[in-house]
Amino acid sequence: MTYVIGLISGTSVDGIDAALVDISGTDLDLKIELLAGETYPYPVELRERILAVCAGKAISMAELAELDDAIALAFAQAAQNIQNGHKPASLIGSHGQTIYHRPPGGGGEGGKGRGGEGETRGIDNSPLLYGRGSPAPLGSPAPLGYSLQLGRGAVIAHLTAITTISNFRAGDIAAGGQGAPLVPRVDAYLLSHPQEGRCIQNIGGIGNLAYIPPRRDNWLEKILGWDTGPGNSLLDLAVHHLTAGAKIYDENGNWAASGTPCHPLVEQWLNQDYFHLPPPKSTGRELFGVAYLHQCLKDAEIYQLSSADLLATLTELTAASIVQNYRTFLPQMPQQVFLCGGGSRNLYLKHRLQILLQSIPVLTTDEVGLSADFKEAIAFAVLAYWRNLGIPGNLPAATGASQEVLLGEICLGTRD
Numbered sequence: 116m117t118y119v120i121g122l123i124s125g126t127s128v129d130g131i132d133a134a135l136v137d138i139s140g141t142d143l144d145l146k147i148e149l150l151a152g153e154t155y156p157y158p159v160e161l162r163e164r165i166l167a168v169c170a171g172k173a174i175s176m177a178e179l180a181e182l183d184d185a186i187a188l189a190f191a192q193a194a195q196n197i198q199n200g201h202k203p204a205s206l207i208g209s210h211g212q213t214i215y216h217r218p219p220g221g222g223g224e225g226g227k228g229r230g231g232e233g234e235t236r237g238i239d240n241s242p243l244l245y246g247r248g249s250p251a252p253l254g255s256p257a258p259l260g261y262s263l264q265l266g267r268g269a270v271i272a273h274l275t276a277i278t279t280i281s282n283f284r285a286g287d288i289a290a291g292g293q294g295a296p297l298v299p300r301v302d303a304y305l306l307s308h309p310q311e312g313r314c315i316q317n318i319g320g321i322g323n324l325a326y327i328p329p330r331r332d333n334w335l336e337k338i339l340g341w342d343t344g345p346g347n348s349l350l351d352l353a354v355h356h357l358t359a360g361a362k363i364y365d366e367n368g369n370w371a372a373s374g375t376p377c378h379p380l381v382e383q384w385l386n387q388d389y390f391h392l393p394p395p396k397s398t399g400r401e402l403f404g405v406a407y408l409h410q411c412l413k414d415a416e417i418y419q420l421s422s423a424d425l426l427a428t429l430t431e432l433t434a435a436s437i438v439q440n441y442r443t444f445l446p447q448m449p450q451q452v453f454l455c456g457g458g459s460r461n462l463y464l465k466h467r468l469q470i471l472l473q474s475i476p477v478l479t480t481d482e483v484g485l486s487a488d489f490k491e492a493i494a495f496a497v498l499a500y501w502r503n504l505g506i507p508g509n510l511p512a513a514t515g516a517s518q519e520v521l522l523g524e525i526c527l528g529t530r531d
C-alpha cells in the first residue's frame with residue numbers, strides 16, 4: 116500500500132486536478148483507492164497567461180521561466196492541500212501543464228497549421244484545410260514529436276519534500292511515440308472486463324480513448340488508444356466568445372440542448388484531415404483551438420445559426436467525431452462505452468453520443484467505481500508508482516513508440 120498524489124491540469128486549463136490515492140499491486144492485481152480528489156482552479160490571471168501561450172502568443176524566455184515557476188508553485192500547493200487530514204503521501208506524479216504539443220512526423224497531425232496568434236510559420240493558416248503536410252525530404256528521418264509541460268518536478272519535490280516524478284511524455288517521444296495518450300495502460304489494468312470489449316472515452320479539452328478488448332487470450336496486445344479530436348475545447352471557446360467571456364462552458368450542455376445541430380456543417384467538418392488520420396495520433400489546442408473555432412464560425416455564417424444552434428452543431432461535431440473514429444479505426448465496436456473527464460457531465464453531449472452509438476450503452480466510469488472527474492489525476496499517480504518500481508508506463512500500440520519505456524524523471528524529495 117503506497118500513498119501517491121497524482122496532479123494534472125489538462126487542455127481545458129480549468130485548474131489542477133489532484134488525487135490522493137492508495138495504490139497496491141502492479142498490473143492485473145493493480146488496485147487503487149481514491150482517498151481525496153479536488154480541483155484547485157488556477158488564479159484567473161495565471162489561467163489567462165497559460166491560455167494565451169497555448170493560443171500561440173510569443174513570450175520571452177524570462178516570461179516562460181516565470182510561468183514555469185508560477186505553475187510549479189500552484190502544483191506544489193495543490194499537493195500540500197490534498198493531503199489535509201490524511202497520512203502524508205510518499206510519492207507525487209505530476210503531469211504539469213501542457214503548453215505545446217507537436218506530434219511526431221512533421222506532418223501536422225494536430226500540432227501544426229492552426230495559425231494561432233503569434234504563429235509565424237510560413238504555412239497554410241487554415242486549420243480546416245491543413246492536414247498531412249508535405250513529406251519530409253528523401254533520406255531525412257521523420258522528426259520526433261515534442262511536448263512541453265510546465266511546472267518543474269524539482270521545484271515541487273523541494274517545496275513538498277516528497278519525491279516527485281514529472282515530464283512523463285518525453286521518454287515515449289524519444290522512442291518515436293506521440294507522447295500521448297498515456298492513460299490507456301492504466302485504464303487497461305483498472306477497467307478491463309473478462310467478457311466485454313470496452314471503450315474508455317475521456318472528454319477533456321481534447322478527447323481520447325482506450326479500447327480494451329475482453330480480458331482473454333492475448334487481450335493486452337489488442338488494446339488501442341488515441342486522441343479522437345476535440346472534446347470540450349471548441350465548445351468552451353464558443354461559449355466564451357458568445358458571452359464575451361462571462362461564461363466559460365456550457366453547463367450540462369443546456370444551451371446546446373436548446374438548439375438544433377446543423378448536420379451539413381457537421382458533415383463538412385468531419386472531412387477534416389485529423390479525423391481521417393489513422394492512429395496512433397494525438398492532438399491539442401494547437402489544432403483544435405482559437406483559430407479552429409474562428410474557421411468554424413466563418414463556415415457557419417452562411418447558415419445564419421443562432422447561438423444555441425451553433426453550440427448544438429459544435430457539440431455534434433465532438434460526438435460525431437468520436438463515433439466516426441470508432442467506426443473507422445476500431446477492429447470492432449465495443450460492447451460498452453464509459454465516459455470520463457468534464458465532458459461526461461455534459462448531458463446533451465452524452466445524449467448525442469448515446470443516439471449515435473445506438474444500442475451500445477454509454478455510461479460513465481463512476482458507474483464502475485472509478486471517478487470520472489479524477490481518473491486522469493489517478494492515472495498520473497499510478498504512472499509515478501510504476502516509474503518508481505521500474506515498470507514501463509506507455510503502451511506502444513497507443514502512442515506509436517518503438518518500445519515500452521519508463522516514463523518520467525525522478526526528483527528526490529529532499530530539502531536542504
Ligand SMILES: Nc1ncnc2c1ncn2[C@@H]1O[C@H](COP(=O)(O)OP(=O)(O)OP(=O)(O)O)[C@@H](O)[C@H]1O
Nearest residue numbers: 125126127319320321347364366367456457458460
Ligand atoms: N457540468 C458540466 N457541464 C458541461 N461541461 C462540463 C461540466 N463540468 C465540466 N465540463 C467541461 O469539462 C471541461 C473540463 O474537463 P477536464 O477537466 O476533464 O479537461 P482537461 O483535463 O483539462 O482536458 P484534457 O483531458 O484534454 O487534458 C470544462 O472546461 C467544461 O467544458
Ligand SMILES: CC(=O)N[C@H]1[C@@H]2OC[C@@H](O2)[C@@H](O)[C@@H]1O[C@H](C)C(=O)O
Nearest residue numbers: 126213216295296297298321323491
Ligand atoms: C499533450 C497532452 O497534454 N495531451 C493530453 C490532452 O488531453 C487529452 C488528450 O490530449 C490526451 O491524449 C493527453 O492527456 C491524457 C492525460 C493522456 O496522456 O492520456
